[in-house]
Amino acid sequence: MTVNSRALPALGPTRRLKLPKQAERRLPNGLTVLAVRRPAVPLVELRLWMPFGRTHLARGAMLAETVLAGTGTLTATQIAAELQKVGGGLSAGADPDRLMLSGAGLVTGLDRMLEILADVLTDASYPADWVQTERDRLVDRIQVAQSQPAHLARTALLRRIYGRHPYAVQTPEPDQVRAVRPAALRRLHAERVHPAEAVLVLVGDVQPERALDAAEKALAGWTGDSRGAALPPAPPLEPGPLLLVDRPGSVQSSLRIALPAVPRTHPDHAALQLANLIFGGYFSSRWTENIREDKGYTYGPHSSVEHSVAGSVLVAGAEVATEVTGPALLETTYELGRLASVPPGVDELEQARQYALGTLQLGISTQAGLAALTSAYAGSGLRLDFLAEHAARLAKATVEDVAEAGARYLAPARAVVVVLGDAERVAGPLSALTPVRTESA
Amino acid sequence: MPTRRARIPATKYPVERFTLDNGLRVVLTPDRSAPVIGVAVVYDVGIRSEPQGRTGFAHLFEHLMFQGSENLEKLAHFRHVQGAGGTFNGSTHLDYTDYYETLPGNALERALFLEADRMRGPRLTEENLRNQVDVVKEEIRVNVLNRPYGGFPWLTLPPVMFDTFPNAHDGYGSFDDLESATVADAADFFRRYYASGNAVLAVSGDIDVAEATTLVERHFGDVPARPAPERPDFTEPDLTVERRTSYTDQLAPLPAVASAWRVPDPVVDFAGYLPYVVLAEVLTDGDASRLVERMVQRDRSVTGLGGYLGFMGDPFDVRDPTALLLQAHLPPGGDVDKALRTIDEELDRLATDGLTDGELARTQARMATHLLRDTDAVLGRALRMAVLEQQRGEPGLLNDLPRLVGEVTEDQVRAAAATLRPERRASIEVIPGGAR
Numbered sequence: 001m002t003v004n005s006r007a008l009p010a011l012g013p014t015r016r017l018k019l020p021k022q023a024e025r026r027l028p029n030g031l032t033v034l035a036v037r038r039p040a041v042p043l044v045e046l047r048l049w050m051p052f053g054r055t056h057l058a059r060g061a062m063l064a065e066t067v068l069a070g071t072g073t074l075t076a077t078q079i080a081a082e083l084q085k086v087g088g089g090l091s092a093g094a095d096p097d098r099l100m101l102s103g104a105g106l107v108t109g110l111d112r113m114l115e116i117l118a119d120v121l122t123d124a125s126y127p128a129d130w131v132q133t134e135r136d137r138l139v140d141r142i143q144v145a146q147s148q149p150a151h152l153a154r155t156a157l158l159r160r161i162y163g164r165h166p167y168a169v170q171t172p173e174p175d176q177v178r179a180v181r182p183a184a185l186r187r188l189h190a191e192r193v194h195p196a197e198a199v200l201v202l203v204g205d206v207q208p209e210r211a212l213d214a215a216e217k218a219l220a221g222w223t224g225d226s227r228g229a230a231l232p233p234a235p236p237l238e239p240g241p242l243l244l245v246d247r248p249g250s251v252q253s254s255l256r257i258a259l260p261a262v263p264r265t266h267p268d269h270a271a272l273q274l275a276n277l278i279f280g281g282y283f284s285s286r287w288t289e290n291i292r293e294d295k296g297y298t299y300g301p302h303s304s305v306e307h308s309v310a311g312s313v314l315v316a317g318a319e320v321a322t323e324v325t326g327p328a329l330l331e332t333t334y335e336l337g338r339l340a341s342v343p344p345g346v347d348e349l350e351q352a353r354q355y356a357l358g359t360l361q362l363g364i365s366t367q368a369g370l371a372a373l374t375s376a377y378a379g380s381g382l383r384l385d386f387l388a389e390h391a392a393r394l395a396k397a398t399v400e401d402v403a404e405a406g407a408r409y410l411a412p413a414r415a416v417v418v419v420l421g422d423a424e425r426v427a428g429p430l431s432a433l434t435p436v437r438t439e440s441a
Numbered sequence: 442m443p444t445r446r447a448r449i450p451a452t453k454y455p456v457e458r459f460t461l462d463n464g465l466r467v468v469l470t471p472d473r474s475a476p477v478i479g480v481a482v483v484y485d486v487g488i489r490s491e492p493q494g495r496t497g498f499a500h501l502f503e504h505l506m507f508q509g510s511e512n513l514e515k516l517a518h519f520r521h522v523q524g525a526g527g528t529f530n531g532s533t534h535l536d537y538t539d540y541y542e543t544l545p546g547n548a549l550e551r552a553l554f555l556e557a558d559r560m561r562g563p564r565l566t567e568e569n570l571r572n573q574v575d576v577v578k579e580e581i582r583v584n585v586l587n588r589p590y591g592g593f594p595w596l597t598l599p600p601v602m603f604d605t606f607p608n609a610h611d612g613y614g615s616f617d618d619l620e621s622a623t624v625a626d627a628a629d630f631f632r633r634y635y636a637s638g639n640a641v642l643a644v645s646g647d648i649d650v651a652e653a654t655t656l657v658e659r660h661f662g663d664v665p666a667r668p669a670p671e672r673p674d675f676t677e678p679d680l681t682v683e684r685r686t687s688y689t690d691q692l693a694p695l696p697a698v699a700s701a702w703r704v705p706d707p708v709v710d711f712a713g714y715l716p717y718v719v720l721a722e723v724l725t726d727g728d729a730s731r732l733v734e735r736m737v738q739r740d741r742s743v744t745g746l747g748g749y750l751g752f753m754g755d756p757f758d759v760r761d762p763t764a765l766l767l768q769a770h771l772p773p774g775g776d777v778d779k780a781l782r783t784i785d786e787e788l789d790r791l792a793t794d795g796l797t798d799g800e801l802a803r804t805q806a807r808m809a810t811h812l813l814r815d816t817d818a819v820l821g822r823a824l825r826m827a828v829l830e831q832q833r834g835e836p837g838l839l840n841d842l843p844r845l846v847g848e849v850t851e852d853q854v855r856a857a858a859a860t861l862r863p864e865r866r867a868s869i870e871v872i873p874g875g876a877r
Binding site: 005006008009010011012013014015018038039040041042043068076077078079080081084085086087088089104105106108109130133136137140141143144146147148149150250251252282283284289292293294295296297298299300319320321350351354355357358359361362364365366367368 | 446447448450452472474475476477511512515516519520521523524525526527528529543544545546547548549550551553554558571572573574575576577578579580582583586587588589590692693694695726727728729734737738741744745770772773799802803804806807809810813814816817818819875
């Protein structure tokens with residue numbers, strides 16, 4: 001087929017990672033504000049990160065659903081309309097670590113967005129009719145989530161790896177949601193929606209100092225002491241029999257594997273990230289090339305390191321055809337074992353390293369990407385400057401470092417494995433490979 | 442007194458266009474604000490062009506374009522993109538198929554090489570075909586068969602609204618059709634549709650136009666010239682009698698419904714089409730929108746709803762025939778008839794009474810934010826401009842969209858609402874079979 005073979009062009013010189021202009025200020029009320037400049041489009045991104053650990057699960061979820069449902073002066077509809085006027089919008093979400101308010105709008109509307117944000121933070125009213133509506137909607141959404149294999153597999157995995165830790169259950173039961181009253185939400189807001197340990201990130205077409213001034217002006221009146229609610233450290237993984245969660249009739253099995261990991265600042269982190277990429281963290285990984293491109297067992301396997309306040313964990317997941325569930329686990333265990341036992345090739349490490357470094361550049365090339373990264377870093381007490389440090393560590397990691405990380409973190413002996421699927425069809429094949437304990441969904 | 446409206450800002454991304462001797466159209470749009478580039482190649486073939494008995498073939502073929510090419514072994518494409526620090530993908534739409542990479546700027550020539558190589562010819566082998574049929578079947582299981590509301594409504598509503606195979610059939614494909622696909626089918630498909638004259642290349646981001654032009658000519662200049670095939674006529678008449686069907690989704694716990702109405706030709710009658718794009722947002726964008734306020738908050742007849750243009754949510758990259766869609770999820774025991782009646786009522790009210798003070802302006806301001814936000818990503822610009830070039834010969838339209846959306850008038854939105862009559866509507870209802 002090849003008539004005259006052509007050579008792959010070499011890459012041009014690598015461009016140095018250049019961080020955007022930024023500024024930081026701690027306001028007298030304790031709020032940290034970080035502002036980052038990227039003037040490409042005339043918008044501003046906003047992320048407000050508030051620690052939310054150890055919050056009552058259903059109340060925390062409902063607070064996120066209703067914090068924008070009205071204030072002493074604005075109804076929910078007015079909040080939405082006022083934000084729209086400046087091309088803006090806000091949304092709220094909660095997880096076991098944080099409550100997050102996020103949005104984006106025309107940069108000319110920054111002051112107005114901050115003003116409305118301040119109103120919500122200091123004067124959210126949790127009107128009874130809205131709380132009732134949102135309660136019903138949340139119950140419906142939970143019910144829909146419970147019919148989705150990805151959600152069921154995630155739920156089973158969290159329960160298995162976190163045991164009695166607050167991370168173990170992250171979705172409330174419908175009955176708990178139905179029991180949430182507006183008064184409880186007002187109380188929770190008063191107790192937990194505080195500036196003291198919160199971080200506001202503003203990214204966009206605005207001079208950082210000017211953004212800090214705008215935030216200070218709008219949010220100076222938001223006060224409240226933080227109530228220490230530190231999470232206990234996440235428990236270490238306890239390997240054991242494969243947990244098979246029965247989903248009768250399922251045409252695919254959801255395979256989930258948890259492995260130990262370390263936080264971003266840990267000396268092993270860069271090497272672990274590279275080892276993870278080589279295993280299953282990008283398309284050109286061993287796992288994808290094996291179970292998708294060679295064997296066609298799955299559409300998209302993927303593994304990544306997840307960082308939470310109380311600990312980090314590596315999670316690998318794939319949806320595989322029911323009839324090849326056993327073989328897919330076999331190949332997965334093989335690839336983990338290979339990385340834990342045999343050093344990676346020099347070329348495959350270089351490829352993973354270039355990918356890790358390149359995607360750092362891509363990640364900070366948009367306002368939204370910068371905002372997400374700045375906020376995630378801030379949640380771990382880091383600043384954007386850490387990106388340069390991380391890049392330097394990625395650049396330095398050796399084959400030995402990555403081999404060691406593979407042995408330490410990706411060893412199949414340390415894995416916790418959960419499979420959601422049709423037990424009648426997959427229990428046998430899985431049992432041929434490893435001890436299996438079966439549960440109903 | 443009318444509310445003061447936010448000024449709608451615009452981007453000024455420069456656009457260079459040229460056509461190579463082999464017919465390949467090229468769009469360059471430099472922006473040096475970050476050291477990254479986007480590269481997109483768009484072929485003018487999609488789901489609507491696949492042959493009868495070969496449902497899902499356009500998408501399957503998209504997978505085959507990643508399986509090696511003239512100078513590249515299987516897996517090489519992925520490794521060369523990711524080994525340069527980039528990411529890649531491809532996607533199949535009703536009217537086009539795209540292939541794209543986003544990378545650090547120092548990989549420009551490599552990306553052009555990779556795209557040119559597969560434009561000359563993918564390696565179509567029996568082994569790769571069988572492997573990718575398996576992969577696509579797993580993709581369909583993940584996205585459709587093994588989850589509630591799979592394919593709703595993008596796969597389930599077209600056969601209600603349309604009568605001809607190109608518009609009505611399942612674009613993911615039946616397992617039977619996928620398994621029947623042959624290497625010869627793929628070779629034919631490539632020869633016919635993956636012609637240099639049927640493609641657009643767009644490059645965005647940290648590039649020098651003169652240098653990029655030289656590199657494009659170097660790598661694509663000798664791709665053999667093949668003309669674009671004639672595009673078939675996919676026109677269908679509008680509905681004159683309401684159509685409605687339902688199906689039971691064994692995995693779905695709650696009812697849902699989606700409706701679609703035909704809209705003006707997005708390319709030929711862009712001015713007539715734009716008011717519908719705005720109308721969808723007036724109806725459904727956020728807590729202050731018409732239908733959310735009425736149905737989610739006041740009546741509680743639905744728990745969530747959305748409105749958008751195009752079955753794949755693609756207002757500016759689809760040709761005629763297309764539609765405005767509204768979809769709603771209902772609470773347990775929810776009444777679909779009542780939901781549809783309320784929508785009719787609200788459309789009628791909008792057409793008759795018009796908009797409230799500031800309602801249109803704030804919706805337009807919000808739409809501007811969404812449009813601008815999408816273009817901030819270097820790859821978003823390349824993809825959008827490639828399709829705008831292909832379907833309209835007008836990639837610079839990307840810069841104008843926020844302003845054009847902002848110029849739609851209240852009268853136009855009212856007139857658009859007035860056309861969404863029940864007798865022109867096609868609806869599909871999901872009956873929950875998975876209630877526990």
